[in-house]
Amino acid sequence: MTAVAPPHPTSLRQRLSAAPIGAHLAACSIAPRTSEVDRALARMLDDLARPGFWQACEQQIDRARELFARLVGADIDQIAILPNASVAAYQVATSRHWQRRREILTTYAEFPGIAHVWMAHKGLRVRWCGSPSGAVHPDDYLSQITDRTALVSVPAVTYRDSVRLDVRRITDAAHAAGAAVIVDAYQAAGVMPLDVDAMRCDYLVAGTGKYLLGLPGIAFLYVRQPGGTPPTLTGWFGRTAPHALQATVLDSPPHARRFETGTPAAAAVYAAVAGLSLVGGFDLRQVRSHTQRLIAVTTRRLTDQGEMVRVASNLDAQGAHLALVEPHAEAMSAWLGHRRVVTAPRNGVLRLAMHAYTTDEDIDAACEAIAAYRHQTRHPQPRSSR
Template identity: 25%
Template sequence: MLDINRLRADTPGCEQLVHFNNAGASLSPAVVAAAIARHQQREIRLGGYEAADAAQAETAAVYAGVARLLNARTEDIALVDNATRAWDMLFYALPLKAGDVVLTSASEYAGNYIPYLQLKQRLGIQIEVLANDEQGQVCLAALQARLQGPGVALVSLPMIASNGGVVQPVQAIGALCRAAGVLFLLDACQAAGQVPLDVRAIGCHMLTATSRKYLRGPRGVGFLYIEQALCQRLEPTFLDLHAASLVSADAFEIRADARRFESWESNLAVRLGFGAAVDYALGVGVDALWARIRHLANYLRTALHTLPGYHCQDVGQPLSGLVTFTSEHHAPAAIQHYLAHLPQRINVSVSGAASTWLDMQQRGLESVVRASVHAYNTEAELDSLVDALRAL
């Protein structure tokens, strides 16, 4: 049972505003800021390199925490500047060639779809978008049939779309990919910290995610998981003296673990803050967080259905904590501006077609209001949002 009062007491931002932009960047618990400040003070007192040496055990614990979060080996985790960089490092390292087919979903994030197009132009790969079933998820029958056909080299998709909607059946997708011998790259940006993740059960070969969303860590940190056997077959696009070592004047050796996808320089303070956020989530329990988030999201969707002129735009089952809606009378950007300038300030975001172009085009949407809830939110806060919309 979650202690909601404790979650809110641990989150200083709850005293200042109502925050429903957790799919963008959550309010961090105080332990995150404390971890960042502690290391920054260490750097001031000792010097940057010396502070890093003093923090070796804490740094190692960050990798161990992410590994526990994913049920992975510590050696299979890498920390990078952001989730986009993590995804890019994996995708561009894959040995794709002309004619290879990448299967994705209509809910794919534009930041991932653009690299598909780039390699289509550069190498001649092919992109195929999988159809959805009646629940709004990737159609597993269609996926299985296509995997049995020629040319498929990669299945790559988000577990939860940036513009809300369904949670993909990733365990079933992973099983189909394994059976077909096809690589599976999972974008878990909106899932990590919201939904329990187990890479062994999912069966993905690769996974990427971020610190700042549902894990409630600082900005400027992303991470990746890569299966050991695959890792040792991939050469990152970029190498430095952290990712590889010189063994002679004419040769280098790439390190064996996932940190071959890292670079030497990093912001260690924010990485330690990220580690504190992961530990906090694990301490509370991601299963409990997921149950609370689903409850709050369902509470909000039910309330939105009672508002004349408002339309919830979430489709599929099961749905995530990203609640999206539109109004017959006000543009999403106008609603966001109105809510942000209320005395109690309510944060929501606008999800536009540029981010999830395929899905938004299919549904005839230009933009939606996205109210993404987290476990520290309350029913009273949701009521204040609904009351404000009704007053508008």
């Protein structure tokens, strides 16, 4: 299918089921409801009421795998479906041979759900690059890749500050030193083009609960060369012939489904197909251009309002959200939410995420609400006494 330009943001925004609540600027944390997902969940309930539900569900699983493979330029046999990124990281860790090389290089800006898997793997040494504050640059990786490095773990876009790393540059350096690379693309998939061959990564993980406009509960693991040692966590979906249901046979197929475990969450699978079908119709280069423009506009507006915003000096090194520095981000987010501006607080910042559906009016509403919050907190209204 040839990708087409996304609809005008205003018309696309009408497909958000929760559009009346106001501006949804939290896709870096949770996708908004869409009419496509609503219909998919209704279809799941209809299928559940008929004979043959599991056959219908497995058709959705196959379709989700196909759509994600197409999105990242992979073959379907290179894609495994798992419940989340932590399980995906565990599968990678337990399927590799850790012999002379026993070091994993990651960054302080890594999402904890992945970093903790590396730290918990016995016998491995985790090395950290970048600043403990979360700042990271490709050069931080390049300076620490050595002949002891076995695996390099790279977020395509960091979850807090939205730093977009040059994955190809890091991958080339890692491969030159004999190390493999895993990319966490959770904060990139759906809002910018991704091509696993262009990145040359060995593994890539992304999920549908954020910019891919689905639900939490489904993650995809791309594996460039799926053969070799199977992971130690497994299940009936990881067998060569799952429906043979042979309890005494522990085999593994030659493709990436050897990384799978048990039955995926059905609702998340149906929603994944809906979200991936919607995103798959976008020209992600245009989505990327749209979000970069909105990031620039929002940064300028907030800076003029006296806010401190963490953004890259070069927009090409910025993801699809910006981070407004706020020590009480949860309280600020709750206040804004009551005023129909949905944001995503995280670790001392308030994240504002852009997507194809984000409009200039959404940015106006967010900036005005943030200004109102500052005024309210600086000049609280006295409580009336009775």
